Amino acid sequence: MATWFDESRLDDEEVWQRADLRLRTLAESGARVRRETTEAAEAIGLAVGRSTEQQRPRAVIAAGPDSRLLRAVLEPWCPVPFVAWPGPSLPGWAGGLDLVVVLAPDGGHSSASAVAEAVRRGCQVVVACPPSSMVAEHAGGRWSSILPTVSGDQLATAVVVLDDLERVQLGPRVDSDGVATALDEVALTCSPHRDLAVNPAKMLAIALADTTPVVWGGSVLAARAARRIAESVRRASGRSALAGDAEHLLPVIEAAAPRDVFDDPFSDEPARELRPMLLVLDDGSQEPVVREDRGRLRAAATERGVRIETLTTDAPTEIARYASLLLSGSYAAEYLRLGLVDD
Secondary structure (H helix, E strand, C coil), X not given: CCEEECHHXXXXXXXXXXXXXXXXXXXXXXXXXXXXXXXXXXXXXXXXXXXXXXXXXXXXXEECCCHXXXXXXXXXXXXXXXXXXXXXXXXXXXCCCCEEEEXXXXXXXXXXXXXXXXXXXXXXXXXXXXXXXXXXXXXXXXCEEEEECCCCCHHHHHHHHHHHHHHCCCCCCCCHHHHHHHHHHHHHHCCCXXXXXXXXXXXXXXXXXXXXXXXXXCCXXXXXXXXXXXXXXXXXXXXXXXXXXXXXXXXXXXCCCCCCCCCCCCCCCCCCCCEXXXXXXXXXXXXXXXXXXXXXXXHHHHHCCCEEEEEECCCCCHHXXXXXXXHHHHHHHHHHHHHEEEC
């Protein structure tokens, strides 16, 4: 069975209405951030007040399976030692001098054991979870703060926790409204109601359709967004999509055969293999190492005739830029899914 990409499906209302649930979920990303921050506002105020009764923690431990997102935001900024601990337990040294932070948007048992252990050891605990979940039941303790969540959205839950950490001077500026606004702007720009000519996500989906994407982000958060976008492309298409550091991606680009100038772009004969495409996630980072790696990747792609696409954002904060890039790539992956047809 052959699979081909029909770009006309992207502007076909009947087609994308059949994917209404997935597209609506993407479009409501900003609304979920606003809802979560509103629901948790009172609990955050109480948590901040409780923190004034305690000394600044010796270390911050982000526990549970979603800890890596917090690490990407906090590790470069946190004024005390920071550790991401994605397993079901805690480091052996964690105790009453430390703060344990847990994201549990689904409230499942995967984070419950780490929360229970933190309470047992007398740690300060901040956990974002549904208030009636198993995690919340295990979080009860003198130095525990439960930030209620309702949407099950990982990013929205992370914004709630980061808002709390900003207020106690353990994290960077978050600006939850700025994050929501950035997501709303992407949803408008990439809406299925906008046709191909003015819709960057649909255009990117067309580029993804006949290539093997190689996705790169230079900053810590852009690199995480790159991995998430590559995962979305793999799920949408069943094809390969790579994300990694420059030194891991350069060999893939450099191994691409030079493009044959005599290839007929209108030939009906399928290509033997999909060529790589470099997708750069540019969040505006001007760090020298980021600029250098970006330049090396672009130069290698240009030399081998590899297509280059770029996602950019001018959102106001790091987490907002991450959210904007991730949502843009997620829209492109969904349009890729819609356009692929099996014969």
